[in-house]
Amino acid sequence: MQFGFSTNAFREYHLEDAIEAIADAGYDGVELLFDEPHLYPPTATDEERERVEKALDWNGITVSNGNAFMLTAIEDFHHPSYIEPDQAYRRERIEYTLAALDTAADLGLPYISIEPGGPIPDDRSREWAMDTFVDGLESVIPKAERVGVDLLVEPEPDLLIETADEFLELIERVDSDRVKCNFDAGHFYCVGENPIDLIDPLWESTRHYHLEDIPADRSHEHTQLGDGAMEIDAFLTELENRGYEGFVTVELYPYEETPIETAREAMYYLEERGWA
Incomplete structure (x- = not known):
């Protein structure tokens, strides 16, 4: 398998500098944050995309994923979501996703990761939220199919889709092979599931994995590899045993003050255990 590191930890850096730092740390890939201050699809220019491509080529690194989850350019990580009461x-989330699909296609990326609906509004039912999310997906699927880019729904604690079963329920309702899973191991651990046990049932749906450690109390805190309670070696062993050759991207966005050191320390953890 290959390892990437997400630029969402490098929001205090120019994107080209983040790419260089991640390559220097020894990663095979870099996850591009499709949000400000990096590459924001609704306003990204051809010149910006060309600079990104040159930085990738110059540093000999590829893209592990296009992260179209966070949307701080408009409000925050989760808003606007696909299930906002205000149509x-x-x-705005729909239009952003359409733009992200175009940007991914321009860069030759096979997929982007997206949020799993969003927080369910206090005055709305889960049924309404699921129906609204499915409607939202169905409004972007034609573009995904046209440009050949998959939409990887990323289950997350406290959002509409949290668990493996909820994700599987979702794809039963969506008639498109372009909707897949961005398997974030830490997120599943936070909601009381064992990520190792979920690799098999989600295998056919998963195109990309996120990895971070999580504290023993299962709080949703992305923690440096080895500093939490997750069975990271066992998880990676299961992927290796299944012959996974794609990307596992380390996502440690809370470490904005020390992203270079954090990326290097995570790589050291992986190298020390023979994974990289």
């Missing part, structure tokens, strides 16, 4: 506000 116009909800449409």
Whole structure:
């Protein structure tokens, strides 16, 4: 398998500098943050994309994933979501995703990761939220199919889709092979599931994995590899045993003050155990 590191830890850096630092740390790939201050699809220019491509080529590194989850350019990580009660506000997330698909296609990426609906509004039912999310997906699927880019729904604690079963329920309702899973091991651990046990049932749906450690109390805190309670070696062993050859991207966005050191320390953890 190959390892990447996400630039969402490098929001205090220019994207080209983040790419260089991640390559210097020894990673095979870099996850591009499709949000400000990096590459924001609704306003990204051809010149910006060309600079990214040159930085990738110059540093000899490829893209592990296009992260179209966070949306701080408009509000925050989770808003606007696909299930906002206000239709116009909800449409901003849809338009952003359509733009992200175009950017991914321009860069030759096979997929982007997206949020799993969003936080369920206090005055709305889960049934309404699921129906609304499915409607939202169905409004972007035609573009995904046209440009050949998969939409990787990423289950996350406290959002509409949290568990493996909820994800599987979702794809039963969506008639497109372009909707797949961005398997974040830490997220599943946070909601009381064992990520190792989920590799098999989600195998056919998963195109990309996120990895971080999580504290023993299962709080949703992305923690440096080895500093939490997850069975990281056992998880990677299961992927290796299944012959996984794609990307596992380390996602440690809370470490904005020390992203270079954090990326290097995570790589050291992987190298010390023979994974990289």
